[in-house]
Amino acid sequence: MxxxxxxxxxxxxxxxxxxxxxxxxxxxxxxxxxxxxxxxxxxxxxxxxxxxxxxxxxxxxxxxxxxxxxxxxxxxxxxxxxxxxxxxxxxxxxxxxxxxxxxxxxxxxxxxxxxxxxxxFLEHRLSAAKLSDKLHLPQYAVEQLVHAELLSVVDHPYVSAHYDTPQFHASEFARFAKRILDTGAPLASLIDPVPLHRVARSIGGGLKPWGRIFSELLEGRVLYSSAGASIDRIMISRADAAAMRRLEADRQHRLCRGATLSQRDAAEVLNLPLRHVKHLPGGPTSGGAHAIPWRRVRHLARSRVTLAELSALTGLHSTPLEARLEREGHFRRDVFGWPRRSVLQTVATWGTSTRDEIRRRKIGEDHAEGHHPRTRRTP
Incomplete structure (x- = not known):
């Protein structure tokens, strides 16, 4: 009235x-x-x-x-x-x-x-899983990007009521991809560039801090070059890569007890080749995909280090790397690799000269066997 x-x-x-x-x-x-x-x-x-x-x-x-x-x-x-x-x-x-x-x-x-x-929206809808595929990121990384206010989720009541996971409009991906391209610098401005995906592979022990990584890049604190929105197309300087490895995921992104990860996300957290995810415990969901208990993934991430992570961390080829570890008394247990603490302590004592010597020895063995591998700009 x-x-x-x-x-x-x-x-x-x-x-x-x-x-x-x-x-x-x-x-x-x-x-x-x-x-x-x-x-x-x-x-x-x-x-x-x-x-x-x-x-x-x-x-x-x-x-x-x-x-x-x-x-x-x-x-x-x-x-x-x-x-x-x-x-x-x-x-x-x-x-x-x-x-x-x-x-x-x-x-x-x-x-x-x-x-x-x-x-x-329904015509141009992107699920968190689809968006992560486009960026070549794990699905949990999308939630970190939303929290860092780098991506905007569609929060309309109809969408929230009918979808269990965050949903996006395709224009949001286009905006984010454009920002990645526009903010990047020429490749020549980087010093000893390395691919971002390889830097990420050298980060272990838990969830990778993707929200903080992209905040560093897009807010100008870390110089990078990009030929596309996918992490496979982003390069950073080697010195910045070392600093990036010290970043940690924000506390609110450490998954809670009872949560699960997809097989792909679990492999990304553990730096494990996808062909080995069959060794992880878990069962199929209603949609047919396998879900891995987070507590199991977290335990493995904290206690083990894989060959892929060590190779990315040291810049060494897997064969001479594993041989060196065996000479120093560290033997791989299974597909999940070695005990994390003791092996990382050993690797930390290896100087640059030792790593260069292993590289030279590997190249010498290849030439002696008649192989002439290409010299890669970045390991």
Whole structure:
């Protein structure tokens, strides 16, 4: 009453939203059905005139809708969603309820602009898994990028209610990819460049700090060069790579007890080749994918170090690297590698000259056997 008569439409929409079924065979009442006395002949003339004037914008002929509204059937055609699904979302408040007045009957409709937005989103929707594929990142990294405010998740009530994982519009990926390309520097400006994906492989012991890594890059604290949005196309200087290995994931991104990782994410955390994920414990989910318990992955990450991680960390080829470790009394236990603490302590004592000597020895063995491998710019 304090906002009379404009609030009348809001009050009617709330009542219709609570009770209307949005079914083809539903019987809809008039305005008086939802707000008692609204059509009473006892109302003063000026009140009836105010009500009629307020209802005018939502009044329409059969087969039409008021400006800015859309019927359920057309909304179903635009979005590809089932009518009962849209109706349930409207009743739950996940979609805005609009109303129209036809032959003194109030019918529920939807907001046209909202439905058109939803149709566009559904056509260009990217799940967190799909976005991580495009960036060649693990899925948990996407959540870190969202927390670092580098990516914006779609938080519309309809989307939040119907999807269990973060959802994105394709334009958000395009914006993020453009920022990566625009912020990068020429490759010639880097000193002894190394690929970012190899730097990441040298980080172990738990979740990799992807949110902090990309914040360092995109906010200009670490110079990088990029030929694309994927981490496979990003290079940084070797000195910056050493500093990046000391970054840690923010505390809020350390997964909670009972959580699971996909096989791909578990392999990325452990720096384990995908062909070895079959050795990880876990079972298939309802979608058919295998889920690995986080507590098991965390235990392995903290206690073991793989050959791939050691190779990326030292810059040494796997064969001479493993031979050197065996000469120093460290033998690989299984596909998960060596005891982490003792091996990393040993590797830390290896100086640059020792690593260069191993490289020279490996090249000499290849030439002696008649092999002439290409010299790579970066290990």
């Amino acid at each position: 304090r906002r009379w008569p404009e609030a009348l439409l809001h009050a009617l929409a709330d009542r219709v939203g609570e009770h209307a079924l949005s079914r083809p065979n539903a019987r809809y009442g008039g305005t008086g059905h939802y707000l008692a006395g609204l059509t009473s002949t006892l109302l003063p003339v000026q009140v009836r005139d105010a009500i009629a004037s307020t209802l005018e914008p939502i009044s329409c002929a059969a087969g039409t809708n008021p400006l800015g509204q859309i019927g359920m059937r057309e909304a179903t055609f635009l979005t590809g969603q089932e009518e009962r699904k849209l109706a349930a979302a409207r009743r739950a408040g996940h979609l805005r309820t609009r109303i129209c007045l036809r032959w003194n009957r109030l019918l529920p409709t939807l907001d046209r602009q909202e439905v058109e937005w939803l149709a566009d």
